[in-house]
Amino acid sequence: MSTITRRTALGAAVGAAGLALAGPTASAGAATAPTGAARTAPTAGSAAAGPAPAAFDEVYLGRRIKGGAPHGGGHHGGHHTGDYSVTIDGEELHVMRNADGTWISVINHYEPLATPKAVARAAVRELQGAPLVPLTLA
Amino acid sequence: MTVRKNQATLTADEKRRFVDALLELKRTGRYDTFVTTHNAFIMSDTDNGDRVGHRSPSFLPWHRRFLLEFERALQSVDTTVTLPYWDWTADRTARSSLWAPDFLGGTGRARDGQVTDGPFARSGNRWTVNVRVDGRDYLRRDLGAGGRQLPTRAEVDSVLAMETYDTAPWNSSSDGFRNHLEGWRGVNLHNRVHVWVGGQMATGVSPNDPVFWLHHAFIDKLWADWQARHPGSPYLPAAGTPDVVDLRDTMRPWNDVTPADMLDHTRHYTFDTAA
Numbered sequence: 001m002s003t004i005t006r007r008t009a010l011g012a013a014v015g016a017a018g019l020a021l022a023g024p025t026a027s028a029g030a031a032t033a034p035t036g037a038a039r040t041a042p043t044a045g046s047a048a049a050g051p052a053p054a055a056f057d058e059v060y061l062g063r064r065i066k067g068g069a070p071h072g073g074g075h076h077g078g079h080h081t082g083d084y085s086v087t088i089d090g091e092e093l094h095v096m097r098n099a100d101g102t103w104i105s106v107i108n109h110y111e112p113l114a115t116p117k118a119v120a121r122a123a124v125r126e127l128q129g130a131p132l133v134p135l136t137l138a
Numbered sequence: 139m140t141v142r143k144n145q146a147t148l149t150a151d152e153k154r155r156f157v158d159a160l161l162e163l164k165r166t167g168r169y170d171t172f173v174t175t176h177n178a179f180i181m182s183d184t185d186n187g188d189r190v191g192h193r194s195p196s197f198l199p200w201h202r203r204f205l206l207e208f209e210r211a212l213q214s215v216d217t218t219v220t221l222p223y224w225d226w227t228a229d230r231t232a233r234s235s236l237w238a239p240d241f242l243g244g245t246g247r248a249r250d251g252q253v254t255d256g257p258f259a260r261s262g263n264r265w266t267v268n269v270r271v272d273g274r275d276y277l278r279r280d281l282g283a284g285g286r287q288l289p290t291r292a293e294v295d296s297v298l299a300m301e302t303y304d305t306a307p308w309n310s311s312s313d314g315f316r317n318h319l320e321g322w323r324g325v326n327l328h329n330r331v332h333v334w335v336g337g338q339m340a341t342g343v344s345p346n347d348p349v350f351w352l353h354h355a356f357i358d359k360l361w362a363d364w365q366a367r368h369p370g371s372p373y374l375p376a377a378g379t380p381d382v383v384d385l386r387d388t389m390r391p392w393n394d395v396t397p398a399d400m401l402d403h404t405r406h407y408t409f410d411t412a413a
Contacts, residue, residue, distance in 0.1 A: 094342075098322070106181060106271050109180055110332040110333050132273075135174075
């Protein structure tokens with residue numbers, strides 16, 4: 001078991017998946033999808049009308065949850081999707097703002113909630129004490 | 139020719155072969171590459187940026203190709219295996235045979251959500267969750283938690299009745315069939331089923347739960363059912379649309395397939411019912 005960056009993982013996976021890729025250009029399209037798309041897209045915080053939500057910093061069910069402008073690009077290559085970042089015990093929770101202003105995270109991806117704080121709290125409940133980890137592969 | 143069957147009608151032998159092929163793909167590492175690809179698109183598909191696999195018109199053709207790749211991988215293990223579909227309007231409780239120990243196993247235990255029976259339980263040591271976003275390496279479920287209900291047949295029919303495939307702004311706020319089927323708007327079909335299963339199915343690494351494939355095989359069938367009801371309604375958008383996959387644009391990560399190529403499923407498989 002090794003922990004690697006998301007970008008490395010994506011490249012490795014696309015190669016290993018045996019998907020029909022034409023070469024380096026095609027591979028790069030998939031391998032860089034998260035960073036490339038995030039870079040060219042409007043930031044998550046501006047995806048919908050209205051101001052970015054308020055920052056928060058609280059202990060919820062024993063976990064330190066924080067939200068607000070990201071600091072220094074995050075721990076793992078700055079893969080947050082915009083100008084709003086959420087962490088649980090210091091580890092980044094990947095969050096995204098929907099077009100209607102609601103939010104989701106990688107933990108509760110299919111269930112939009114009203115605010116990033118609500119998304120952070122939902123993730124804490126779902127984690128049941130488990131730590132967030134950078135994308136991990138065998 | 140591949141025939142995709144309702145999971146409720148599979149024989150014991152068909153279930154065993156499907157499960158064995160899943161376990162073999164898992165053993166060799168091929169299974170996990172599909173999980174990684176899915177999560178990459180989950181995290182990069184954004185409403186105001188480039189979007190391919192989700193929250194966009196190509197949600198349906200992208201997943202059709204994704205399932206075809208996976209089905210071919212299964213068939214490289216056992217040529218008789220096809221993807222079953224789960225009609226969650228009919229098999230709508232945790233007591234369904236879908237969740238029996240001889241098929242996918244059941245819901246998770248209260249303490250930590252861990253699935254403890256069936257071929258994917260941690261005790262079998264054949265289904266370590268390697269591609270993950272938190273520290274837990276075992277399959278988890280929380281079927282119907284909080285009293286949530288699966289979509290009904292009437293709700294499905296209300297979405298199948300929609301005439302238009304998709305509409306601007308071609309994202310999670312769109313009107314039209316695709317977004318109501320995906321579930322960001324309206325009665326919420328696809329997204330709700332992910333949440334109903336819970337555990338990994340509620341996350342970006344949802345294909346870690348094998349039920350992902352049976353769920354999406356049914357979503358795929360609903361697209362075919364909609365096409366049959368609306369033969370005059372084309373895939374949209376047709377051309378020149380920023381950030382989304384038009385009819386004849388190629389889709390990442392394959393870059394050799396367009397939505398137009400995916401419109402006719404009968405070139406690849408049929409269903410066990412008249413569409």
